[in-house]
Amino acid sequence: MTTTVLSARDIAWSVGGTRILERVSLDAYAGRVLGIIGPNGAGKTSLLRILAGLRRPEAGSVRIGGVDLGRVRRREVARRLAIVEQSPEVHADISVEETVALGRTPHRTAFAPLDGRDREAIESALALTGMGLLRSRSWQTLSGGEQQRVQLARALAQEPDVIVLDEPTNHLDIRYQLDVLALLRSLDVTVVTALHDLNLAARYCDQIAVLHDGGLRAIGMPEAVLSPELIRSVYGVEAVVEHSPHTGSPLITYVRTV
Numbered sequence: 154m155t156t157t158v159l160s161a162r163d164i165a166w167s168v169g170g171t172r173i174l175e176r177v178s179l180d181a182y183a184g185r186v187l188g189i190i191g192p193n194g195a196g197k198t199s200l201l202r203i204l205a206g207l208r209r210p211e212a213g214s215v216r217i218g219g220v221d222l223g224r225v226r227r228r229e230v231a232r233r234l235a236i237v238e239q240s241p242e243v244h245a246d247i248s249v250e251e252t253v254a255l256g257r258t259p260h261r262t263a264f265a266p267l268d269g270r271d272r273e274a275i276e277s278a279l280a281l282t283g284m285g286l287l288r289s290r291s292w293q294t295l296s297g298g299e300q301q302r303v304q305l306a307r308a309l310a311q312e313p314d315v316i317v318l319d320e321p322t323n324h325l326d327i328r329y330q331l332d333v334l335a336l337l338r339s340l341d342v343t344v345v346t347a348l349h350d351l352n353l354a355a356r357y358c359d360q361i362a363v364l365h366d367g368g369l370r371a372i373g374m375p376e377a378v379l380s381p382e383l384i385r386s387v388y389g390v391e392a393v394v395e396h397s398p399h400t401g402s403p404l405i406t407y408v409r410t411v
């Protein structure tokens with residue numbers, strides 16, 4: 154049975170009088186990976202921020218565990234949902250370990266020292282993201298890919314039910330792209346993630362939602378959604394979609410722009 158953990162109904166959002174999102178509805182299921190794809194400017198980041206409760210939609214609602222996000226206290230939301238944004242601003246000169254420890258904030262009382270449970274979550278997050286060896290390094294000295302992995306570690310240390318990620322692989326080399334997506338898939342956490350790479354989305358997502366022209370163009374399993382017709386009409390690219398004998402997932406070859 155699939156349980157809906159996070160759901161959006163009829164979301165609308167505009168910027169400067171331009172409607173970016175119109176009647177967007179979707180469900181993210183327990184322990185599954187939902188990928189959000191769509192061309193530049195389609196509204197992926199806007200939708201993720203609404204799903205994470207960082208923005209209130211103009212119309213429609215987001216529910217977490219069946220309860221309207223607007224009615225759940227911020228601290229409670231933070232215990233249940235973590236967001237990994239594209240370019241998080243970390244102003245203070247803090248270490249990797251201290252950055253990851255920030256993920257424990259919603260579970261702790263102010264100024265209390267980290268307890269054993271906090272330490273365990275931080276260690277596990279550092280290990281899962283391969284950042285243990287860099288734990289003492291200053292955040293400011295990290296490469297883009299290392300920063301991305303630390304932000305994921307911070308989100309994991311938060312031990313949420315849902316992780317919302319905006320392009321979590323855009324700075325990663327191919328090995329870490331595969332590792333991070335395989336990790337997200339293996340966790341017992343509901344994942345909603347924007348992705349640009351359709352082949353990665355095809356391989357690691359259970360469901361894919363396609364944003365285009367202000368709305369949800371399609372949602373479903375990768376095999377059902379990623380057709381040559383959809384890729385042509387949404388991206389203006391002619392593509393061949395095959396079934397990879399190596400991974401069992403759809404494999405897209407881009408032939409030309411149209």
Ligand SMILES: Nc1ncnc2c1ncn2[C@@H]1O[C@H](COP(=O)(O)OP(=O)(O)OP(=O)(O)O)[C@@H](O)[C@H]1O
Pocket residue numbers: 168169173191192193194195196197198199200
């Ligand atoms: N603060 C803002 N002021 C003006 N326009 C904005 C603002 N925020 C978003 N937009 C516009 O809203 C649209 C959707 O932006 P959004 O970042 O959600 O798209 P996206 O699908 O995440 O894009 P990308 O793939 O390029 O990251 C874009 O056209 C963007 O220029």
